[in-house]
Amino acid sequence: MLQAAKEQENARIERRRIREGFAASKMSAVAGLAQHDVCVMCNAKHATLCVQFAQNNQIVPVPWNRQPTGGNYAHRTQSRSLSKPRLRFLSDGSTPNKSVLHSVSTSGIPPYPWCGPIVALRTMPCGSYEDITLADFRHVIDYLMRFGTTETRESSSQPDYCPPGDIRGVKICCYGEKRLHGSERFVSVDVPRAHPIRLNDDQGSVSPISKLLGMPLTLWKYPELRHWLDPPGWTGDMCAESNDYAAILMRETDAESPFWGFALLYWNTDLGNVLVTCEDDSDLDIPDVEAMCRFAKYKVQPLFDNALGSGTIQQTKQEVLDFINKTNFMSFKDESLMKKPKEGRNDE
Secondary structure (H helix, E strand, C coil), X not given: CXXXXXXXXXXXXXXXXXXXXXXXXXXXXXXXXXXXXXXXCCCCCCCCEEEEECCCCCEEEXXXXXXXXXXXXXXXXXXXXXXXXXXXXXXXXXXXXXXXXXXCCCCCCCCCCCECCEEECEECCCCCEECCCHHHHHHHHXXXXXXXXXXXXXXXXXXXXXXXXXXXXXXXXCHHHHHHHCCCCEEEEEECCCCHHHHCHHHCEECHHHHHCCCCEEEEECCCHHHHCCCCCCCCCCCCCCCHHHHHHCEECCCCCCCECCECHHHCCCCCCEEEEECCCCXXXXXXXXXXXXXXXXXHHHHHHHHHCCCXXXXXXXXXXXXXXHHHHHHHHHHHHHCCCCCCHHHC
16 A cells, blocks of 8 residues: 555656646656656556647646547547647637747747647658657747748748748739839748648638639738838829739639629739739749739730620630630740730839
8 A cells, every 4th residue: 555655656746747847948858758658647658648738837748649638639540730720719718828828938929829728749751640859849839939920931042942841932012012122023932831821721712713724823912911001102003002913813714703804802902912822732933923924914814805895806705714724824834935025014
């Protein structure tokens, strides 16, 4: 009896020591977790150890193949990683996660209001799980700081380099960005995994024209629009937030839609800078976006006008849709490599 009580007390002291040390150092205790054959949390053997950001300002190791209580996160066989965290905590009454705020305090304030318990684990490429490491924990902290951020950094001058987890996207700069800041019309940017355009399907809109061309592109408005609404000292016949290239990509191509040939109001006014990524999360290069924008503006837009009765000849909707195909697009792209079409005032 005394021996059993002593062992239980030692286990309790060990669990408390791990918790306190882990919360204090944030990272140092993780390295020792994999060395334990017995879980320090429940005194049982487990295949994988991960990290739980508890709500009481503690970071504790937890066995991932135990079914958590409360249904706050999925069982290990049903979950992949922290890359797709649940977002219900915004409306289910969960309280702020003090542990996350404590962990990232040296890096700043996270852009996302993390609430409720969070579990992070290490997922291998083959789909199996391994114990979390110091490097993994550092990545978790970085992820918590970047999740939901709308920041996109300009891509490296090295065309083959992209930060891990990021994809290459293209920013279509608005008229004000180009005129006031001297920016190029198309800028290559790195889009992190935690960017809204990659997290939620409802954050971006797929270009109808790009789908017909066999290369679906997702467009997303930057939230900095207020900077381009009547900026101080602005003069000119175009609004600073104008972005005709983005608008033309969003023209409706559904022949049954009453808005056929037009961009919906959301994509026709107050645009500002627009981010473009591939729908399948593959890298996107400037030449592809630029060629598609020019094809839509110089080839497709006149056909829309013809079918809508404001062009030079009469055409049907079906004739316009038949023209919007990959073959015609690639032919135009090849011609553009030889000589770009003369740009009008909208492209200044």
